[in-house]
Amino acid sequence: MGIILGAIADDFTGATDLCSTWVKAGLRVVQVIGIPEAGQTPRDADAVVIALKSRTIPADQAIAQSLAALDWLNAQGVRQVVFKYCSTFDSTAAGNIGPVTDALLAAMGQDFTVVSPAFPRNGRTIYKGNLFVGDLPLAESPMKDHPLTPMRDSSLIRLMDAQAQGRTGLVPLQTVRQGAPAIRAAFEHLRGEGFRYAVPDAVEDQDMIALGRALDGMALVTGGSAVAMGLPANLRDSGDLGAALPSRLPRSQGRAVVLAGSCSTATRAQIAHVTPIWPTLKLNLDRIAAGEDIAAEALEWAVAQTGPMLIYGSSDPAEVAENQRRHGTMEAGEMMERTLSTIARGLLERGFARFLVAGGETSGAVISALGVTALEIGPEVAAGVPWCGATVGERELALCLKSGNFGGPEMFTQALEMLDD
Numbered sequence: 556m557g558i559i560l561g562a563i564a565d566d567f568t569g570a571t572d573l574c575s576t577w578v579k580a581g582l583r584v585v586q587v588i589g590i591p592e593a594g595q596t597p598r599d600a601d602a603v604v605i606a607l608k609s610r611t612i613p614a615d616q617a618i619a620q621s622l623a624a625l626d627w628l629n630a631q632g633v634r635q636v637v638f639k640y641c642s643t644f645d646s647t648a649a650g651n652i653g654p655v656t657d658a659l660l661a662a663m664g665q666d667f668t669v670v671s672p673a674f675p676r677n678g679r680t681i682y683k684g685n686l687f688v689g690d691l692p693l694a695e696s697p698m699k700d701h702p703l704t705p706m707r708d709s710s711l712i713r714l715m716d717a718q719a720q721g722r723t724g725l726v727p728l729q730t731v732r733q734g735a736p737a738i739r740a741a742f743e744h745l746r747g748e749g750f751r752y753a754v755p756d757a758v759e760d761q762d763m764i765a766l767g768r769a770l771d772g773m774a775l776v777t778g779g780s781a782v783a784m785g786l787p788a789n790l791r792d793s794g795d796l797g798a799a800l801p802s803r804l805p806r807s808q809g810r811a812v813v814l815a816g817s818c819s820t821a822t823r824a825q826i827a828h829v830t831p832i833w834p835t836l837k838l839n840l841d842r843i844a845a846g847e848d849i850a851a852e853a854l855e856w857a858v859a860q861t862g863p864m865l866i867y868g869s870s871d872p873a874e875v876a877e878n879q880r881r882h883g884t885m886e887a888g889e890m891m892e893r894t895l896s897t898i899a900r901g902l903l904e905r906g907f908a909r910f911l912v913a914g915g916e917t918s919g920a921v922i923s924a925l926g927v928t929a930l931e932i933g934p935e936v937a938a939g940v941p942w943c944g945a946t947v948g949e950r951e952l953a954l955c956l957k958s959g960n961f962g963g964p965e966m967f968t969q970a971l972e973m974l975d976d
């Protein structure tokens with residue numbers, strides 16, 4: 556039948572989140588790391604998700620990478636493309652969600668799309684065009700202190716106005732609740748009025764399902780993983796899907812480590828949970844910046860430990876702000892990502908085979924350093940966080956890429972217990 560759905564994800568945790576959504580909906584999904592070679596086509600896949608690390612890079616580079624990913628997806632003959640970004644609309648002041656959306660629309664010859672980061676199951680809801688994280692508006696949530704993409708406005712309409720070229724209109728909850736035909740009519744109305752993007756309100760999964768129905772035939776869809784929830788049903792109706800394969804836990808033997816670069820409230824709670832029960836090592840950014848070989852020190856420490864362990868850079872907002880003041884915002888982030896990546900590579904060489912990586916940017920850096928090119932999506936540890944399998948050389952690895960914001964406090968231990976054999 557061939558690949559029907561394609562997605563371009565702006566980070567690696569976001570890509571696995573989307574893959575997991577589609578696997579649960581019965582699609583056969585392949586996640587590829589970066590843009591595959593021109594002639595390289597995954598077999599037996601209904602959907603391919605291309606994981607980029609384009610969330611915080613300069614907008615022109617994010618556009619170029621996204622357009623190259625689109626070219627590859629088009630060559631596979633996909634019918635619909637999802638541009639997957641974060642359910643908390645993580646973006647820098649300069650973009651990249653707006654500029655990439657505009658570039659994809661132009662390249663696809665389209666003039667209208669949806670903007671829907673809502674993810675009700677993880678507490679991301681949209682009401683009157685404002686994004687909420689749990690009980691708090693986005694700008695009052697811990698996302699206001701994100702190291703690279705601090706979110707200081709909750710209005711998706713204003714955020715899009717600031718980033719994108721066209722106008723953004725609202726599809727209110729009352730309309731969404733009337734179902735797919737009413738949502739479609741609202742899209743047509745907005746489009747007729749010259750709007751280029753529609754933000755539909757959504758507070759429950761049923762809103763996402765109705766929205767998914769209304770998106771049947773829309774060439775480009777943009778948003779979080781939940782916007783893609785309803786899309787497989789459209790394909791199933793048309794009889795275009797192959798038989799679903801059961802997802803399975805990765806078969807990997809080897810030692811386990813959690814590598815955390817996320818500084819989110821959720822990740823810091825997960826770190827606090829394992830600190831009394833696991834060996835833990837915190838990396839010091841000042842020492843990294845001073846050129847000390849922190850990675851070598853960490854590797855020596857890791858091989859001397861027994862059982863699962865945690866190596867992390869994560870700090871609270873005050874320490875992150877101080878590090879950024881001393882070393883620069885992007886520089887501090889990159890130094891920590893580089894160090895965690897070097898450690899990951901060293902651990903792989905020392906027989907570690909189970910890696911849980913906390914943080915989207917961090918996962919991008921670590922997975923690339925491990926030489927992983929594709930992921931097989933397995934069962935979920937928490938909503939949006941699946942275990943994944945990957946082959947590197949002759950080795951089978953188990954990888955869990957955890958979005959900074961996802962998972963309860965016990966998630967690290969729960970994840971590794973799932974693999975115990």
Ligand SMILES: Nc1ncnc2c1ncn2[C@@H]1O[C@H](COP(=O)(O)OP(=O)(O)O)[C@@H](O)[C@H]1O
Nearest residue numbers: 702817868870878888891892914915916917959
């Ligand atoms: N102590 C620290 N000081 C400054 N930046 C840090 C520190 N620890 C980690 N970082 C950086 O913060 C960023 C966290 O982003 P990310 O990995 O995407 O996490 P999340 O999934 O929570 O968004 C990374 O670039 C990481 O290197």
Ligand SMILES: O=C(O)[C@@H](O)C(=O)COP(=O)(O)O
Nearest residue numbers: 568569572641642915958959
């Ligand atoms: O949509 C989401 O929240 C996630 O899929 C996501 O994009 C994760 O990004 P990070 O929080 O930076 O890991």
